[in-house]
Amino acid sequence: MQYTIAVVKGDGIGPEIVSEAMLVLERIGEKFGHSFTWQEVLAGGCSIDAYGVPLTQETIDVCKAADSVLLGAVGGPKWDEVPSDHRPERALLGLRAELGLFANLRPAMMYSQLAAACPIKPEIIGDGFDLVICRELTGDVYFGKHYRSQSTRGWGEMGCDDMNYSVYEVERIARRAFEMARVRRGKVTSVDKANVLETSRVWRETVTRIGTEYPDVALDHMYVDNAAMQLVRNPGQFDVIVTGNLFGDILSDEASMITGSIGMLPSASLNESGRGMYEPIHGSAPDIAGRGIANPIATVLSCAMMLRYSFGLTAEADAIEAAVAATLAAGFRTGDIAAPGEATVGTHAMGEEIRARI
Numbered sequence: 446m447q448y449t450i451a452v453v454k455g456d457g458i459g460p461e462i463v464s465e466a467m468l469v470l471e472r473i474g475e476k477f478g479h480s481f482t483w484q485e486v487l488a489g490g491c492s493i494d495a496y497g498v499p500l501t502q503e504t505i506d507v508c509k510a511a512d513s514v515l516l517g518a519v520g521g522p523k524w525d526e527v528p529s530d531h532r533p534e535r536a537l538l539g540l541r542a543e544l545g546l547f548a549n550l551r552p553a554m555m556y557s558q559l560a561a562a563c564p565i566k567p568e569i570i571g572d573g574f575d576l577v578i579c580r581e582l583t584g585d586v587y588f589g590k591h592y593r594s595q596s597t598r599g600w601g602e603m604g605c606d607d608m609n610y611s612v613y614e615v616e617r618i619a620r621r622a623f624e625m626a627r628v629r630r631g632k633v634t635s636v637d638k639a640n641v642l643e644t645s646r647v648w649r650e651t652v653t654r655i656g657t658e659y660p661d662v663a664l665d666h667m668y669v670d671n672a673a674m675q676l677v678r679n680p681g682q683f684d685v686i687v688t689g690n691l692f693g694d695i696l697s698d699e700a701s702m703i704t705g706s707i708g709m710l711p712s713a714s715l716n717e718s719g720r721g722m723y724e725p726i727h728g729s730a731p732d733i734a735g736r737g738i739a740n741p742i743a744t745v746l747s748c749a750m751m752l753r754y755s756f757g758l759t760a761e762a763d764a765i766e767a768a769v770a771a772t773l774a775a776g777f778r779t780g781d782i783a784a785p786g787e788a789t790v791g792t793h794a795m796g797e798e799i800r801a802r803i
């Protein structure tokens with residue numbers, strides 16, 4: 446098959462890691478008889494530098510027309526002083542909204558080869574964990590109205606952000622979560638703050654109702670504060686966590702940290718037709734940008750998610766994931782996942798090792 450992929454390398458280490466991932470997809474193409482057409486576009490800080498805005502209509506159009514979008518990372522200290530509605534992050538939020546990417550899947554698991562990097566004691570972590578956070582991505586307080594007003598309690602100026610969830614938005618993300626649990630270990634934990642928030646009461650009611658359509662999947666509910674605690678107390682209890690945009694943002698950072706290797710974790714953001722944007726969950730790491738030492742694995746694994754979720758290419762996705770596992774088993778480490786004193790390889794060498802095992 447022939448696939449057109451919009452490539453948004455972005456800022457910082459983005460270009461280095463995405464280039465390696467593209468070569469991995471080329472290798473998959475050779476081996477399995479697919480061809481990939483790349484359409485590189487700018488977004489984030491590099492777009493601000495080139496066009497004065499973080500996201501152009503051209504970038505949106507190219508991403509919409511492509512079969513899939515591969516993104517590196519956006520942002521960096523260079524653009525910290527830019528006004529908030531023009532910051533590089535706006536590019537991400539804009540692409541999510543424009544492409545209707547309501548379902549953000551963030552797997553977090555412990556690689557047995559990297560167990561030593563896990564910051565949780567072995568007796569607590571037991572056999573490890575393998576969970577996926579299914580985060581709603583185009584609603585919640587992120588996309589409510591943001592404005593200033595005057596306090597009715599006489600406390601002067603106040604900032605306001607409107608938090609809202611429609612039943613429809615909760616239904617579609619809940620279905621995604623249940624469908625995913627079906628092909629995993631059959632358990633969904635819905636995370637909310639229904640003891641305080643009306644949005645969360647709508648969330649809980651709706652997830653419970655959709656849950657009756659999936660009698661084969663076990664559903665439980667957890668308040669977000671408890672979920673934050675449970676993630677470090679016993680992460681092995683989770684299979685699929687479904688939650689809103691803000692709680693999902695916070696919990697997914699926590700989940701990535703307990704793997705001990707944030708440079709390893711991929712993500713997918715999908716729309717209703719199953720098309721999507723794929724990116725590592727880590728950021729642009731400006732401190733190591735341009736040095737050829739960043740870990741490309743999260744981006745490579747994001748490509749595996751693309752093949753699996755948008756193109757239905759299971760064997761190809763498996764081949765990438767197996768090659769990554771074999772490369773780690775053979776002892777190759779970038780600096781972020783190396784134990785003290787262990788030898789390291791750079792970004793390109795890591796990419797080559799992975800490709801050699803496909």
Ligand code: IPM
Pocket residue numbers: 534537538694
């Ligand atoms: C993420 C990031 C973004 C978010 C930022 C950069 C706007 O933290 O993808 O998790 O909050 O969604």
Ligand code: MG
Pocket residue numbers: 694695698
């Ligand atoms: Mg985040």
